[in-house]
Amino acid sequence: MPAGRPGPAAQSARRPPPPLPLLLLCVLGAPRAESGAHTAVISPQDPTLLIGSSLQATCSVHGDPPGTTAEGLYWTLNGRRLAPELSRVLNASTLALALANLNGSRQQSGDNLVCHARDGSILAGSCLYVGLPPEKPFNISCWSKNMKDLTCRWTPGAHGETFLHTNYSLKYKLRWYGQDNTCEEYHTVGPHSCHIPKDLALFTPYEIWVEATNRLGSARSDVLTLDILDVVTTDPPPDVHVSRVGGLEDQLSVRWVSPPALKDFLFQAKYQIRYRVEDSVDWKVVDDVSNQTSCRLAGLKPGTVYFVQVRCNPFGIYGSKKAGIWSEWSHPTAASTPRSERPGPGGGACEPRGGEPSSGPVRRELKQFLGWLKKHAYCSNLSFRLYDQWRAWMQKTHKTRNQHRTRGSCPRADGARREVLPDKL
Amino acid sequence: MSRREGSLEDPQADSSISPLPHLEAKIHQTHSLARLLTKYAEQLLQEYVQHQGDPFGLPGFSPPRLPVAGLSAPAPGHAGLPAAERLQLDAGALSALPPLLDVVRRHQAELNPRALRLLRRLEDAARQARALGAAVEAVLAALGAETRGPRPEPAVAAAAAAAAATDAGVFPAKVLGLRVCGLYREWVSRTEGDLGQLVPGGPA
Numbered sequence: 001m002p003a004g005r006p007g008p009a010a011q012s013a014r015r016p017p018p019p020l021p022l023l024l025l026c027v028l029g030a031p032r033a034e035s036g037a038h039t040a041v042i043s044p045q046d047p048t049l050l051i052g053s054s055l056q057a058t059c060s061v062h063g064d065p066p067g068t069t070a071e072g073l074y075w076t077l078n079g080r081r082l083a084p085e086l087s088r089v090l091n092a093s094t095l096a097l098a099l100a101n102l103n104g105s106r107q108q109s110g111d112n113l114v115c116h117a118r119d120g121s122i123l124a125g126s127c128l129y130v131g132l133p134p135e136k137p138f139n140i141s142c143w144s145k146n147m148k149d150l151t152c153r154w155t156p157g158a159h160g161e162t163f164l165h166t167n168y169s170l171k172y173k174l175r176w177y178g179q180d181n182t183c184e185e186y187h188t189v190g191p192h193s194c195h196i197p198k199d200l201a202l203f204t205p206y207e208i209w210v211e212a213t214n215r216l217g218s219a220r221s222d223v224l225t226l227d228i229l230d231v232v233t234t235d236p237p238p239d240v241h242v243s244r245v246g247g248l249e250d251q252l253s254v255r256w257v258s259p260p261a262l263k264d265f266l267f268q269a270k271y272q273i274r275y276r277v278e279d280s281v282d283w284k285v286v287d288d289v290s291n292q293t294s295c296r297l298a299g300l301k302p303g304t305v306y307f308v309q310v311r312c313n314p315f316g317i318y319g320s321k322k323a324g325i326w327s328e329w330s331h332p333t334a335a336s337t338p339r340s341e342r343p344g345p346g347g348g349a350c351e352p353r354g355g356e357p358s359s360g361p362v363r364r365e366l367k368q369f370l371g372w373l374k375k376h377a378y379c380s381n382l383s384f385r386l387y388d389q390w391r392a393w394m395q396k397t398h399k400t401r402n403q404h405r406t407r408g409s410c411p412r413a414d415g416a417r418r419e420v421l422p423d424k425l
Numbered sequence: 426m427s428r429r430e431g432s433l434e435d436p437q438a439d440s441s442i443s444p445l446p447h448l449e450a451k452i453h454q455t456h457s458l459a460r461l462l463t464k465y466a467e468q469l470l471q472e473y474v475q476h477q478g479d480p481f482g483l484p485g486f487s488p489p490r491l492p493v494a495g496l497s498a499p500a501p502g503h504a505g506l507p508a509a510e511r512l513q514l515d516a517g518a519l520s521a522l523p524p525l526l527d528v529v530r531r532h533q534a535e536l537n538p539r540a541l542r543l544l545r546r547l548e549d550a551a552r553q554a555r556a557l558g559a560a561v562e563a564v565l566a567a568l569g570a571e572t573r574g575p576r577p578e579p580a581v582a583a584a585a586a587a588a589a590a591t592d593a594g595v596f597p598a599k600v601l602g603l604r605v606c607g608l609y610r611e612w613v614s615r616t617e618g619d620l621g622q623l624v625p626g627g628p629a
Contacts, residue, residue, distance in 0.1 A: 045594045079479030079486070107478040109536040110595055114480065122488050125596030165538060 039063070040073075040115050040123035048129040048215040051163065055099045058090065059115035059124060070095040072118030077128075078111050102130045104163030131163030133217030137192075137210040140224045143231045143325050146261040147317075150196040150228065151189060154210045157219060166214040170194040175205040175225060202228050202318070229318045233325035234259040237271065237293075237310045242335035249302035249338040255294045256310045259327065267291065268316030272326065278305035278334070302340035307332040448567045452623050455560040459617035462553050466610035469546045473606045476537045477599045488600045496521040496608055499615045509570035511619040512561055518612040519558030526551040526609065529602040536595065550609055561616060564623075 040061045049055060061070055073095040075082040082097065090096045095115065105111050110127030117123050135157025142152040152170055170183035183194035200206075206228070210221040237256040245251040254273055258266050273286040273295055289295050300306060309332055315324035474482040490498075496518060503511060530547035537543060565571070 046596075076480065079483050107476065108539065109477055109599065112478055112480060112596060112599070114596070125594070125600070127595035127599070167538075 042113065042115055042124045042126040044126070046110065046127045046129070048131075048164075049102055050216065051104050051130055051132055052101055053130075055097070055102060055128065057097045057099075057113065057126065059095045059097070061093045061095075061123065063093075069093065073123070074116050074118075076112075076114045076116060078106055102128070104132070104161075105130045108165045129164055129215055131214065131216060132158065132161075134158070134162055134166045134212035134214055134219045136219045137168065137212050137221040140208060140210060140221060142208060142224070142226060143233050144200070144228045145232075146234050146259075147202060147228060147232055148200075149198065150200055150206075150231075151193060152183070152196075152208060153189060153193045154221065156192055156212065162214055162216075164214040164216065166212055168192060169211045169213070170208065171211060172196065172206050172208045174201060175207050200228055227320075229320045230322035231325060232262075232314050232317050232320070234262045234266075234312055234314050234327050236327045236330035237312050238330070240308065240310050240330045240333045242306070242308045242333045244335065244338060245296060247338055249340040250298060250300045252297045252300060252306060252308070252335055252337060253294070254297060254308055254310065256330070258293060259312050259314075262314050262317065265317050266312070266314055270313040270315050270324070271295075272311050272313075273297070273308060274329065275306050275308045277301070278307060300337050302337050305334055305336045307334050309333070448564075449625055451560075451567055452564055452620060453625075455557070455564055456617065456620035456624050458557055458560060459613060459620055462557055462613045463610070463617050465546070465553065466550065466606070466613045469543075469550055470603075470606045470610050472540075472543045472546055473533075473602060476533070476540045476543050477603070481599065481603060488603065491600075491604065493525065493601070493604055493608065496525065498608060498611050503615065504618075508619065508623060509565065509568060512565050512568075512616075513571070515612065515616040515619055516558050516561040516565065518608075519554045519561065519616065522554040522558075522605070522609050522612065523551040525605045526554065529605050532598045532602060536598070550606075554609065554613070557613065557616060561620075564620070 040059050043058050043060070047055065059070070059073060059075070061073065070089050070091070070093050073087075074084070075087055075095075075097050077099075082099075086098055088096050088098075097113075105128065110129050112125060113128055114125045115123045137154045137156050139155040140152055141154075142150055144150050150172075154168075154170075156166070156168065168186075170186075171180050172183065173180045183196050185195040185197065187193060188195040204227070205225050208224045208226065212219045212221075237259055239255075239257040241255045243253050243255075245253050252275075256271075258269065262269075269291055271289040271292070273289055274283040275286075275297060276283045286295065286297070297306075297308070309329040311329045312327045313324040314327075317324070471482075480486045499514070499518075503514065506514070526547055530544055530551070533540065533547060534544055
C-alpha cells in the first residue's frame with residue numbers, strides 16, 4: 001500500500017502510540033460482527049513528517065457483505081473536507097489520498113485525518129505529526145539563591161516553534177569528574193527553565209547544557225561552564241524603613257537590614273535604592289550605595305508620598321570576582337516628605353545620615369568649606385548638624401534657596417569661594 | 426426493598442434512633458455532590474475536545490459510540506426502574522469509571538503533555554467518581570437496599586487488557602477518551618437525577 005514519504009528522521013523518530021486495552025476499546029478499523037457494518041483501516045497510521053513534505057495515504061474498507069465499494073468515501077483533515085481531486089479510487093475497496101507541501105500540525109496531539117463513508121459516518125482515523133526537528137537551544141543563564149540551589153533558563157532554538165511536542169532536558173555535571181545528571185523540576189520560572197534544589201558543590205565548576213528532542217530529531221546546546229559562587233543572588237533586604245529627617249521637607253531616611261541568609265558573607269555587598277513619586281511610574285535609582293544599610297534621599301519634593309525599594313547584590317561572596325546578581329526589589333515602602341508651600345528642587349541623591357561624610361558632590365564640597373572655615377575663620381562651631389538646622393530654618397522662613405543651589409557656599413564667601421577653597425583638605 | 430425506600434417519612438420509626446434526618450442529610454449532600462460533579466464533567470468534556478483538535482469539538486461530530494468494556498451508557502429504560510436499582514446501577518458505573526479515566530489520562534499525558542489543566546481534570550474526575558460512588562453506596566446502605574457487593578475489579582480487567590499492548594493508533598485513543606469523558610458526564614448526571622428524586626420535596 002502506498003505510504004507517506006516522511007522526512008529522513010521521521011521513521012526512526014516515530015514513537016509507537018500508547019497501547020490501548022483490548023477490552024476497553026472497540027478499535028476503529030477492526031472488523032465488527034454486526035451485519036452491514038463497515039470499518040476501515042488508514043495507512044500509514046500516525047506518521048511523522050517534515051513541514052513541506054508530501055503524504056500518500058489509503059483508506060481500505062472492510063465490510064459485510066464483502067466487496068464493499070470505495071465509491072463515495074471521502075477524507076477530512078482537522079474537520080475540513082478535502083478536495084475530491086486529492087483522492088482517487090485505487091480499487092474497489094481502497095481510496096487513496098495525496099497531500100503535498102504539508103503545513104505544521106495544528107495541535108500537538110496530531111492532525112486528525114479521517115476517512116468517511118458516503119453518509120458521513122467515520123470509518124477510520126489517523127493522526128499526522130507534521131513539524132520540524134528541534135534547533136539548538138541557546139542563551140542558557142543560571143543563578144543560585146543563597147548558594148543553596150541552581151535555577152537555569154534557556155531559549156529554545158528556532159523561536160521554539162517546531163509544531164511538535166518538543167521535550168527539553170537540562171543536564172549538568174561537575175567539570176572534572178562525576179556523571180551526567182538530569183534536572184527534574186521544570187517550568188519553575190517560565191516554560192524553558194529548570195530548578196536543581198540541592199546537592200550542589202561550591203568552589204568547583206559545573207558544565208550545564210540543554211537537550212531538545214521531538215519526533216523528528218534532537219539537538220543539544222553549547223555547554224555552559226560556571227561556578228555556583230559566581231552566580232549567587234539572594235533575597236531582597238528585609239525590614240526596609242523609610243522615615244522623615246526631622247522637619248527637612250526634601251529628605252527621607254531609608255534603613256534596611258542585610259538579607260539574613262547571607263548576612264555573614266556580605267562584606268562587599270552592594271545595594272541599590274529606587275524611589276518614585278506615588279502617582280508616577282518613573283523610578284529614580286540610587287546606584288552608589290555601597291556596603292551600608294542606610295541612606296538619605298535628598299532633593300525630594302515636599303509634601304509628597306514616595307515609594308522606596310531596595311535590592312542587594314552579594315558581590316564578592318567567598319572571593320568571587322564576578323559581578324554578582326541583583327536580588328529582587330524589596331516590597332515597596334512608602335513615606336511622605338513634610339509639606340511646604342514652596343516647591344522643592346527636583347532630582348535626588350543618596351546622602352549620609354547625621355553628618356557623616358558624604359559621597360555626594362554638594363556635601364563633599366561643603367565639608368571642605370566647613371573645614372576651611374574652622375581653620376581660617378571665626379565659625380568654629382560649624383558642623384553638618386548646624387547646616388541641617390540652617391536649612392530647616394530657611395525652609396520655614398521661606399527665604400530664597402539661591403545660596404543652597406550654589407553648591408553650599410556661604411553668601412559672604414560667594415565671590416571668594418572658588419579662589420580660596422583648596423583642592424584637598 | 427425496604428419499606429423506607431422511595432419515601433423518607435416513617436412515622437412508626439423509633440424516634441430515639443431517628444435515622445431519617447441523617448438519611449435525608451446524606452441524600453441531600455450526595456445530591457449536591459452529584460450536581461457539582463455534573464458541572465465539572467461538562468467542563469472536562471469541553472477541555473478534552475479542545476485538545477484533540479477538530480473535528481472533536483465541532484457540532485455534529487459523531488464518532489461511532491462504540492461500547493467500552495465494563496461500562497455502557499444509561500439504558501433508555503433506566504428512569505423507569507425502582508429507585509434502589511437505579512442507584513445500584515449508578516454506583517456500579519461510578520466504580521467502573523476511575524480506571525477508565527486513568528487510562529485516558531495516561532494517553533493524554535503522551536499526546537498532550539503540556540495540557541496540565543486537562544490532565545489535572547482527568548485525575549480529579551477519577552477521584553471524584555470514586556467519592557460519588559462511595560456516597561451513593563452509603564445512601565443505598567442507609568436505605569436498607571443491597572449494595573453491589575464484591576465483583577471483579579474493573580482496574581484488573583483494564584490492566585490485563587493494557588498488557589496486550591494493542592497498537593490501535595492515536596485517533597482511536599482520542600475517540601476512546603471522548604467516549605469515556607462522555608460516559609462520565611452521562612452517569613454523573615444520571616446519578617444527580619436519581620438522587621434528586623429522593624430529596625425531600627424533589628420530583629416524585
